[in-house]
Each structure stands twice: as C-alpha cells, then as structure tokens.
Amino acid sequence: MTTAPRYLILADGAFGPFTSKTANGCLRFTPEQVVGVLDAAQAGRTVQDVLGYGGAIPVVASVAAGLPLQPNILLIGIAPSGGQLPAEWRPILRAALEAGLHIWSGLHVFIGDDPEFAALAATHGVEILDVRKPPATLPVSSGSVRQLGTETTVVLTVGSDCNIGKMTTQLAVRSALRDMGYAVAFVGTGQTGIFIDGKGTSVDAVVADFVGGAAEQMVLEAASGADIVLVEGQGSLLHPGYSGVTLGLLHGSLPHALVLCTQPSRTTIRNNEWVPIPSLSELIALHDAVTKPLRHAPTIAVAMNTFDLSDDAARDAIERGMAETRLPVTDPVRFDPMTIAQAIAAFHVSRADGDRARGGR
Amino acid sequence: MTTAPRYLILADGAFGPFTSKTANGCLRFTPEQVVGVLDAAQAGRTVQDVLGYGGAIPVVASVAAGLPLQPNILLIGIAPSGGQLPAEWRPILRAALEAGLHIWSGLHVFIGDDPEFAALAATHGVEILDVRKPPATLPVSSGSVRQLGTETTVVLTVGSDCNIGKMTTQLAVRSALRDMGYAVAFVGTGQTGIFIDGKGTSVDAVVADFVGGAAEQMVLEAASGADIVLVEGQGSLLHPGYSGVTLGLLHGSLPHALVLCTQPSRTTIRNNEWVPIPSLSELIALHDAVTKPLRHAPTIAVAMNTFDLSDDAARDAIERGMAETRLPVTDPVRFDPMTIAQAIAAFHVSRADGDRARGGR
Numbered sequence: 001m002t003t004a005p006r007y008l009i010l011a012d013g014a015f016g017p018f019t020s021k022t023a024n025g026c027l028r029f030t031p032e033q034v035v036g037v038l039d040a041a042q043a044g045r046t047v048q049d050v051l052g053y054g055g056a057i058p059v060v061a062s063v064a065a066g067l068p069l070q071p072n073i074l075l076i077g078i079a080p081s082g083g084q085l086p087a088e089w090r091p092i093l094r095a096a097l098e099a100g101l102h103i104w105s106g107l108h109v110f111i112g113d114d115p116e117f118a119a120l121a122a123t124h125g126v127e128i129l130d131v132r133k134p135p136a137t138l139p140v141s142s143g144s145v146r147q148l149g150t151e152t153t154v155v156l157t158v159g160s161d162c163n164i165g166k167m168t169t170q171l172a173v174r175s176a177l178r179d180m181g182y183a184v185a186f187v188g189t190g191q192t193g194i195f196i197d198g199k200g201t202s203v204d205a206v207v208a209d210f211v212g213g214a215a216e217q218m219v220l221e222a223a224s225g226a227d228i229v230l231v232e233g234q235g236s237l238l239h240p241g242y243s244g245v246t247l248g249l250l251h252g253s254l255p256h257a258l259v260l261c262t263q264p265s266r267t268t269i270r271n272n273e274w275v276p277i278p279s280l281s282e283l284i285a286l287h288d289a290v291t292k293p294l295r296h297a298p299t300i301a302v303a304m305n306t307f308d309l310s311d312d313a314a315r316d317a318i319e320r321g322m323a324e325t326r327l328p329v330t331d332p333v334r335f336d337p338m339t340i341a342q343a344i345a346a347f348h349v350s351r352a353d354g355d356r357a358r359g360g361r
Numbered sequence: 362m363t364t365a366p367r368y369l370i371l372a373d374g375a376f377g378p379f380t381s382k383t384a385n386g387c388l389r390f391t392p393e394q395v396v397g398v399l400d401a402a403q404a405g406r407t408v409q410d411v412l413g414y415g416g417a418i419p420v421v422a423s424v425a426a427g428l429p430l431q432p433n434i435l436l437i438g439i440a441p442s443g444g445q446l447p448a449e450w451r452p453i454l455r456a457a458l459e460a461g462l463h464i465w466s467g468l469h470v471f472i473g474d475d476p477e478f479a480a481l482a483a484t485h486g487v488e489i490l491d492v493r494k495p496p497a498t499l500p501v502s503s504g505s506v507r508q509l510g511t512e513t514t515v516v517l518t519v520g521s522d523c524n525i526g527k528m529t530t531q532l533a534v535r536s537a538l539r540d541m542g543y544a545v546a547f548v549g550t551g552q553t554g555i556f557i558d559g560k561g562t563s564v565d566a567v568v569a570d571f572v573g574g575a576a577e578q579m580v581l582e583a584a585s586g587a588d589i590v591l592v593e594g595q596g597s598l599l600h601p602g603y604s605g606v607t608l609g610l611l612h613g614s615l616p617h618a619l620v621l622c623t624q625p626s627r628t629t630i631r632n633n634e635w636v637p638i639p640s641l642s643e644l645i646a647l648h649d650a651v652t653k654p655l656r657h658a659p660t661i662a663v664a665m666n667t668f669d670l671s672d673d674a675a676r677d678a679i680e681r682g683m684a685e686t687r688l689p690v691t692d693p694v695r696f697d698p699m700t701i702a703q704a705i706a707a708f709h710v711s712r713a714d715g716d717r718a719r720g721g722r
Contacts, residue, residue, distance in 0.1 A: 081501050083570070108568065140442050140602035143635055204570040207469065209444070211569045211605045237608070238654045241501035244572045244609020251604045274504055275655055289650040293599045294636055 007034045008063070008071035008101065010092060014078050015039035015050055015059065017307065021163055022106060023077030025192035027054040029171050035069035036060050037077070038092065052307075063095040076105040079191060081241070081271065083108025083132070083205075093117060097124055104129045106191020108205060131194050132205035134214070141212030141252035143294065145219050150355040152223045153348040156255035157233035157303070158287055160262045160277045161269050162242060165333070166233035167193045169261055169303040169340065172332040174230055176341035182348075185222035187231040189215065189249060203252075204234055204245045211245055212252025219253045228348055231255060237286055240272050247290060255297045257347050258287055259340060263305040264317035280325050301343040302329040368395045369424070369432035369462065371453060375439050376400035376411055376420065378668065382524055383467060384438030386553035388415040390532050396430035397421050398438070399453065424456040437466040440552060442602070442632065444469025444493070444566075454478060458485055465490045467552020469566060492555050493566035495575070502573030502613035504655065506580050511716040513584045514709040517616035518594035518664070519648055521623045521638045522630050523603060526694070527594035528554050530622055530664040530701065533693040535591055537702035543709075546583035548592040550576065550610060564613075565595055565606045572606055573613025580614045589709055592616060598647055601633050608651060616658045618708050619648055620701060624666040625678035641686050662704040663690040 009027070011020040015037055027034055027047055036058050037047060043061035047054030060066040063074070074096035080086075085093075085107055093111065096103060097120040105111045105128070112118055112128035121128050145154060157166035170186060171193075177184045186193070188200030201214045215231070222229045231253045235242030260283060269275040278286070284299045291297040302321050306314035314331060321329040330339040370388070372381040376398055388395055388408055397419050398408060404422035408415030421427040424435070435457035441447070446454075446468055454472065457464060458481040466472045466489070473479055473489035482489050506515060518527035531547060532554075538545045547554070549561030562575045576592070583590045592614045596603030621644060630636040639647070645660045652658040663682050667675035675692060682690035691700040 108570065142633055143601045146635065205568055207565075208567055208569040208572045208606045208609065209469065209565040209603060212602055237651065240504045240612050240615075240655060241573050242570060243612045243651075244605040244607075245569045246605075247598070247608040248569065248605020251601050254601075272503055274507065278654060286650055286654070289647055290598065290604075293639060293647070294601060 003072060005033045006070060006072045007075040008066045008069065008073070008096075009034060009037045009075045009077040010089065011037055011039050011077040012089060012092060013039065013041055015042055017051055018163065020077050021079045022075075022192045022195065024051060025167060026075065026077070026195055027051065027057065028168065029196045031055065031057060035071045036066045038063065038066055063092060063099055063101070067099055071101060074101045074103050075195065076103070076107060076111075079106060085109055085111065094120060097121055097126060100124055100126055102126045102129065104131065104195065106131050106195065106202065108132060131191055132202040134201060134206040134210075138206060138210040139213040139217060140209060141216040143254060144216050145254035146295065148223050150351045152226060152229060153257065153344070153351060154219055154223070154229045154231060154253060154255045155257050155259060155344055156231040156250065156253055156297070157259045157261050158246070158250070159233060159236045159260070160238065160283055161236050161266060162239060163270065164263050164266070165261045165303055165305040169259060169332050169337070170230040170232050171196065172337035173259075173341050173344065176337040177228055177344065180341060180345055182227045182345065183225060185226035185229045187218045187222050187229060187253070189218070189232045189234055193232040203249050204242065208244065208248070211248030215249045215252030216254070228344060233261070236269070237290065238275055238277065239269060240275060250291065251294055254295055256351065257300045257344070258291075258297050259301045259303055259344075260284060260287070260299050261303045261305065264321075265308050280321055284325065300327065300347050301340045302327055303340055304329060304331045306331045306334055364433060366394045367431060367433045368436040369427045369430065369434070369457075370395060370398045370436045370438040371450065372398055372400050372438040373450060373453060374400065374402055376403055378412055379524065381438045382440045383436070383553045383556065385412060386528060387436065387438070387556055388412065388418065389529065390557045392416065392418060396432045397427045399424065399427055424453060424460055424462070428460060432462060435462045435464050436556065437464070437468055440467060446470055446472065455481060458482055458487060461485055461487055463487045463490065465492065465556065467492050467556065467563065469493060492552055493563040495562060495567040495571075499567060499571040500574035500578060501570060502577040504615060505577050506615035507656065509581075509584050511712045513587060513590060514618065514705070514712060515580055515584070515590045515592060515614060515616045516618050516620060516705055517592040517611065517614055517658070518620045518622050519607070519611070520594060520597045520621070521599065521644055522597050522627060523600060524631065525624050525627070526622045526664055526666040530620060530693050530698070531591040531593050532557065533698035534620075534702050534705065537698040538589055538705065541702060541706060543588045543706065544586060546587035546590045548579045548583050548590060548614070550579070550593045550595055554593040564610050565603065569605065569609070572609030576610045576613030577615070589705060594622070597630070598651065599636055599638065600630060601636060611652065612655055615656055617712065618661045618705070619652075619658050620662045620664055620705075621645060621648070621660050622664045622666065625682075626669050641682055645686065661688065661708050662701045663688055664701055665690060665692045667692045667695055
C-alpha cells in the first residue's frame with residue numbers, strides 16, 4: 001500500500017448505529033478515507049441517513065456497484081462476538097479480490113489463512129491484512145509503566161459494557177487536548193482503533209497470558225514524547241465474556257487515571273441481560289477495588305453515551321451523574337469533549353505539581 | 362500412546378520446590394507415572410531428597426542416564442514466565458527424540474512447530490504433544506454455567522499469587538470429597554493439571570477473548586454426573602501479568618463458591634515485589650467485589666501453603682487466619698484436606714436445602 005487508503009466498508013445486512021462498530025468508528029473519525037459502505041438492504045441511502053453522521057458517503061449494494069467510487073481496500077466493517085466471517089460474505093470477498101481490492105480485516109478468523117482467499121489474492125496481486133494477528137513475541141506485563149515519571153500521564157477508558165464509547169471518547173478527547181497544546185498519544189487496542197490510527201495491537205486477540213504485556217509495550221512506546229497517553233479501553237469488568245481482557249489491559253497499561261464510559265439508557269449488559277449494570281458509584285468502587293492493589297487509578301471523569309436520549313433527557317442524565325459522582329460528566333460526542341479533556345489536563349498538572357512539592361523533578 | 366505413561370521429567374538446572382512446578386505436581390499426584398527426573402546438578406539424589414516427597418524416584422544427569430529407567434515420554438517439567446524453551450535444553454530434547462521418547466510439553470512455544478524437532482520426531486516415529494495448543498474453536502462465555510441446578514456445585518480456587526497451591530488444593534480436596542462419597546470432577550486449566558488429569562485446556566494459552574469460554578465449556582462438560590466440580594484456579598486478581606486470565610476464568614466458570622489459597626510467609630507478589638499482598642479480609646472483599654456483579658461466589662474456606670514454616674508457626678498462621686476470616690482454614694497438604702472438603706460439602710448441601718425450602722428441585 002503506497003497510496004492513501006480508500007475504503008469500501010463491508011457491512012452487508014449489518015450497517016447501523018449498533019451493528020457495525022468498526023465501520024462506524026472509521027466513518028466518524030476518518031470519513032475522508034471512506035468512499036462507500038456496502039449493504040444491499042440500505043443501498044441508495046447515505047451514511048448520514050443511517051448513522052446521523054458521515055455525510056453524503058453512499059451506501060451501495062455490491063462490490064460492482066462500489067467500484068465507480070474507486071476504492072482500493074475492502075474493509076470488514078463489523079466486529080461480531082467470536083469474530084467469525086459470516087458465510088454469506090464469502091462471495092463478496094471473492095468479488096472484491098477479483099476486482100483488485102486489498103482486504104483489511106479485524107476478525108478473529110484470519111482471512112489471509114483461508115486457502116481460497118489467499119490464492120485469489122496472489123492471483124490478483126493484492127494483499128490481505130489481518131490486523132488482529134498478534135506480534136510474534138510479547139512480554140508478560142510486570143508493571144513497567146511505573147517507570148514513567150510525572151511528565152507523562154496515562155489515562156485509560158473503562159466502561160459499564162462493550163460498545164459504549166471507550167474508543168470514541170479517547171479520540172474525541174485527543175482532539176480537545178491537542179487543541180489545548182498537549183502532546184497526546186493514542187494507543188489503539190482494538191481493530192477499529194488500529195484502523196483509525198494505523199498502528200496498535202488487538203489485545204483481545206493475543207494469547208491470554210500476554211494481554212497485559214501487549215498493553216504495557218504499547219504504552220511505553222507511545223509515552224515517548226507525549227504528555228498524555230490515551231489508552232483505548234476494551235470490554236468491561238462486568239462482562240461475562242470479556243472481563244479478563246479488561247483487567248489484563250488495566251493491569252498492563254497501569255493508568256494513572258480512568259475515564260468511565262456509560263450509557264444511561266442501558267440497564268443490563270448487552271446480549272447478557274442477566275447481568276444488571278450497577279450505579280456509577282458502584283462502578284467506580286469496583287474499579288478502585290481492582291486498581292488499588294497495584295496502583296490506584298482514580299476515576300476522574302464520566303463519559304456518557306446519550307445518543308438515544310432527547311436533549312433534555314441527556315442533560316438530565318448528565319446532571320444526575322454529576323450529583324452522584326461529584327465528577328465532570330458529559331457526552332463528549334453530543335456535547336463537547338472539552339469537559340473531559342480539562343479534567344485530564346488538571347490531573348496531569350496536579351501530578352507534576354505534587355512531584356515538585358515533594359522536591360522531585 | 363497406547364501404553365501407560367512413564368515420564369522422564371526434564372527439569373535440568375531447575376529442579377526444586379519452587380522452580381519446577383509442573384514436575385512437582387506430577388510427582389505429588391501421579392508419582393506412579395514418573396520413572397526419573399533429569400537435572401545434572403542434582404544427579405544421584407532422590408526426589409524425596411529434593412522436594413521432601415516423591416520417595417526413591419531418582420534424579421539423573423542426562424537422557425542417556427535415564428534410559429535404563431525405561432521412560433517412554435520426556436515431559437517438560439517447568440513453567441517459566443513467558444513459556445519459552447531454555448536454549449540449553451535443545452540438545453536434551455534432541456537426545457530424547459533420538460532415543461525414541463515422545464515429548465510432552467506445556468510451554469507456550471510449541472515444540473512440535475520447531476522444524477528440527479518435528480523432523481526428528483518423524484524420523485524416530487515418536488510424537489510431540491503440546492498440551493497448551495488450544496482447541497481450534499472456542500465460544501465466548503455468556504454465563505451458561507447458570508443452567509446448572511443445585512444438584513451440582515462449582516468451586517474455584519483463587520489465590521493471593523501464582524504458584525501458591527490452587528491446583529494442589531483442588532487435587533487434595535478431590536480425594537477427601539471422594540472419600541466422603543461425592544461424585545467429584547476436576548477441571549484442569551493449566552499444563553500440570555492437564556498432565557495429571559489427562560484432559561483440559563490451558564486457559565492462559567487461548568486467545569484472550571476466549572478464556573471464559575474455554576472455562577465455561579470445561580465446567581459444563583465436567584458437571585455431567587458430578588455433585589461437585591472443582592476448578593483449578595490460575596494466577597491472581599493481583600498479579601500484574603496474569604490477572605486477566607484469573608478474571609476470565611472466574612467469570613467463565615461462574616463458581617458457586619471460592620476457596621482462597623495463600624502463603625502466610627509471602628508478603629509481595631513473586632517476581633513483582635512492588636505489589637504487596639493484602640490481608641485475607643481484603644482479598645476476600647476483592648473477590649466479592651468482582652463476583653457480585655455477575656453471581657456472588659462467597660469465599661468458604663482458606664487453604665494455606667505453610668511448607669516453609671515450622672509446625673508451630675503453621676498452626677499459628679492458621680489460627681490467625683480463622684480469627685480474621687471466621688472461615689475454615691488449613692494447610693490441606695501439611696495437615697488434612699478434610700477441613701476444606703467438609704466446608705465444600707456443607708455448602709453443597711445447604712444449596713440443595715435452600716432450594717427445597719423454596720419449593721424448587
């Protein structure tokens with residue numbers, strides 16, 4: 001790939017606010033890299049029609065219908081539980097490879113290991129990039145992030161559930177902190193964050209013993225020259241399937257502070273309705289409990305995903321959140337990420353001040 | 362392998378109470394399968410001399426010196442952090458394969474994928490078994506263990522650290538519960554437990570998203586026909602490197618009760634001295650905090666590893682533990698696993714009684 005990416009995003013039968021997480025992340029943060037979305041059921045609409053953002057980027061019915069938009073990459077735009085390729089998408093991948101498109105995928109199953117797709121890619125001179133393929137060797141984490149001094153502050157987003165805004169919050173806050181003049185690094189830890197930032201390791205795709213090690217390595221690399229390192233969180237400590245990834249990432253990245261991401265209208269874990277989501281105070285106490293034994297990471301702000309509430313209901317939820325937690329609370333997408341960015345900046349400055357007061361550097 | 366296993370256990374330069382975990386588990390629980398231990402530095406001694414148990418099983422200096430003992434398998438007897446093969450062991454593996462021994466390994470690195478070893482195995486008609494190679498497909502856990510009724514009780518060992526007795530406690534308790542007449546299943550979740558029990562999945566070796574799913578699947582399989590399922594715990598919620606595996610296993614196996622394993626003399630996490638080990642009450646509170654959001658698993662007993670204390674100091678530690686926690690506390694190896702077995706049995710009976718009292722089955 002020497003030219004700029006021009007994604008045709010595959011989300012056939014699945015394009016929507018909650019069903020095409022990877023597509024939506026790319027459309028929100030790097031729309032300039034997207035020429036179209038493939039979903040036969042919604043062909044003819046625009047991304048704006050479907051998501052409420054993304055502008056005039058068209059939705060098309062097939063690879064053939066997308067080719068006039070001059071894509072160079074077919075990007076797999078979903079992140080299904082288990083990470084398998086839907087069987088009905090095989091003909092679409094074949095068509096893309098035969099049309100000379102590269103394929104980029106963040107699925108657990110590796111497209112490039114499929115004999116048919118690998119052969120087609122070779123025949124047509126294109127590449128299959130499986131971003132979830134982990135590095136060959138990774139360390140076991142051992143708290144190395146402690147070596148960072150007060151000149152660098154590491155902030156991790158944690159959440160009440162999956163798919164609630166942990167990546168989106170960090171990307172929105174990154175822009176705001178940059179506007180304030182900070183040198184900010186983003187650590188992508190999932191496929192979408194990696195597609196957007198162009199680097200990173202999918203921590204949920206590494207062998208379980210190395211989740212923390214992968215996070216530790218990325219944070220230390222990102223910290224070089226950065227005032228603030230924003231780490232994309234994964235899953236939730238409450239999630240029956242993914243909590244292990246969440247805790248591994250938390251103890252490996254060893255953040256100085258947390259931003260808690262929630263959705264006021266969600267009362268149970270998605271696809272696991274038997275798990276109720278506790279109150280904000282209880283969630284904060286849970287994160288305090290698991291960070292304290294290693295290094296306490298206070299929760300310094302709450303990011304609420306209020307996309308499904310009216311303006312009034314959103315403001316109500318935020319006010320109730322502030323009353324309950326006494327923390328800065330906002331919806332960084334609907335309103336302004338500056339509230340959270342300022343909380344992070346204030347925390348960063350107070351760490352350095354505390355250090356100076358103790359006679360350190 | 363059609364004949365019974367006769368292990369020559371490789372622990373060269375590493376055989377000792379704390380440095381050869383896999384060897385020691387096999388020697389404690391299935392000594393009848395072990396013909397010798399290979400450690401040149403201690404050749405001439407017996408296993409009893411080195412470990413304080415294991416009887417007259419000899420320590421030998423080389424594969425050649427072990428052959429008169431008629432081994433059929435060279436078993437890798439260590440579980441180093443990171444799971445790599447020590448480079449100086451390559452000639453030993455070569456010698457074993459050339460002598461017609463199979464190789465069984467629980468390392469993260471797969472011996473069978475090494476071109477040289479694979480070729481030697483083919484030439485000499487022997488097999489290389491990498492038990493840490495995970496199943497091809499695994500589910501994401503979703504709380505399926507909740508479907509088990511009160512006729513089956515799932516108990517997980519958790520710990521203040523790695524290498525502290527989580528497997529040993531379950532295997533000791535298994536015998537005691539069987540003596541009491543219970544149908545007991547053991548779920549091996551690490552290489553040693555798998556070598557001893559002959560089945561299981563190393564949950565720390567699966568892709569991180571599937572730790573819980575691997576545990577869930579094993580528990581449901583083991584529950585068939587069992588009154589009590591004893592799940593081998595892994596790591597610790599406090600461990601900077603492995604806490605993610607611990608939480609994934611906890612939320613996937615969704616135990617009804619926990620047995621907390623500790624070592625009174627250990628005050629910090631091994632190899633991570635910057636992490637102090639909290640009090641028993643704090644450890645129990647931490648486990649309460651992370652199990653309550655899904656299904657509360659009370660800690661019902663404490664297993665203390667007192668191997669490095671005098672009899673008096675061990676009894677003191679146990680009495681202090683009982684005073685602090687008001688729970689049954691013992692060293693199941695040094696004294697008697699019956700204390701813990703009885704706590705589990707009482708918990709199991711009370712679940713069924715509670716259910717009958719509510720009119721359920």
